[in-house]
Amino acid sequence: MSDGTISVKLLSDGIIKFDGGALFGQVPKALWERSVEADRYNRVKLGLNCLLIQTQGQNLLVETGCGTKEPKKVKDIYSLGTSRLLRELKEHGLSPKEVHGVILTHLHFDHAGGCTRLDRSGTPVPTFPKATYYVQRAAWEEATSPNERARASYHPDDFLPLQEHAKLKLLDGDQQIAPGVWVKETAGHTRGHQIVVINNGGDRVVFLGDLVPTPMHLNLPYIAAFDYSPEDTLAKKRDLLQRAEREGWLLVFPHGEEERAGYLENVGGKRHLRPVQLE
Numbered sequence: 001m002s003d004g005t006i007s008v009k010l011l012s013d014g015i016i017k018f019d020g021g022a023l024f025g026q027v028p029k030a031l032w033e034r035s036v037e038a039d040r041y042n043r044v045k046l047g048l049n050c051l052l053i054q055t056q057g058q059n060l061l062v063e064t065g066c067g068t069k070e071p072k073k074v075k076d077i078y079s080l081g082t083s084r085l086l087r088e089l090k091e092h093g094l095s096p097k098e099v100h101g102v103i104l105t106h107l108h109f110d111h112a113g114g115c116t117r118l119d120r121s122g123t124p125v126p127t128f129p130k131a132t133y134y135v136q137r138a139a140w141e142e143a144t145s146p147n148e149r150a151r152a153s154y155h156p157d158d159f160l161p162l163q164e165h166a167k168l169k170l171l172d173g174d175q176q177i178a179p180g181v182w183v184k185e186t187a188g189h190t191r192g193h194q195i196v197v198i199n200n201g202g203d204r205v206v207f208l209g210d211l212v213p214t215p216m217h218l219n220l221p222y223i224a225a226f227d228y229s230p231e232d233t234l235a236k237k238r239d240l241l242q243r244a245e246r247e248g249w250l251l252v253f254p255h256g257e258e259e260r261a262g263y264l265e266n267v268g269g270k271r272h273l274r275p276v277q278l279e
Ligand SMILES: [Zn+2]
Pocket: 108, 110, 111, 210, 213, 254, 255
């Protein structure tokens, strides 16, 4: 979508599968399997959605998917497909050097994996060599000293090279990244998790991060077992969805597969998603 000032395009790094039990937390499978089918390992297929925001000559990327570094073991566990992000950027006429900024909702490998790639010697280097990478300081601190429960979700090669190459910008709370493009801290999934809010004229587009990873998570008790503070996720999700419904925000889900973006509608007191195609 575009009104001539900010253009927002939905890209994808491909497909990943997560364990359905972990993805829906305390919700029993007898309920969630009415909306989505699990494979024989109980895994559910998810998208790895990213945004391309173009404003005033700046190309900003939100999220980077899993990227190309994952070893076979990780690819097998998560049934990870081929990384598509660079190909999709190219289809929009952009090379990695033309990305000016990368906004990361948090540093789990399925969001930050594509931040770096392996060079010819096998060393991880920033995929977008001219970009500044934006992440909340609290998210960085969790990722660089994770506890036993969080450790498996973080792959240091995804983000430590950003600091080594001086490409990292740590944020403290809500901040404007470019005219009309804001990040808002919504800790709960991780410490320092942030969402991205784009104000385009009178329209608002919100990239939800793992605050609401898929349209199924619009259902308030659907909260992933990964979340470090599910009660915080719940409170922030409840508040945000109320405002989104009232004010008509266009919501973008990082892990939506068939339905990746849409508007909330209230029919007879029940909230529904009216999906839209965002390219
Ligand atoms: Zn995720």
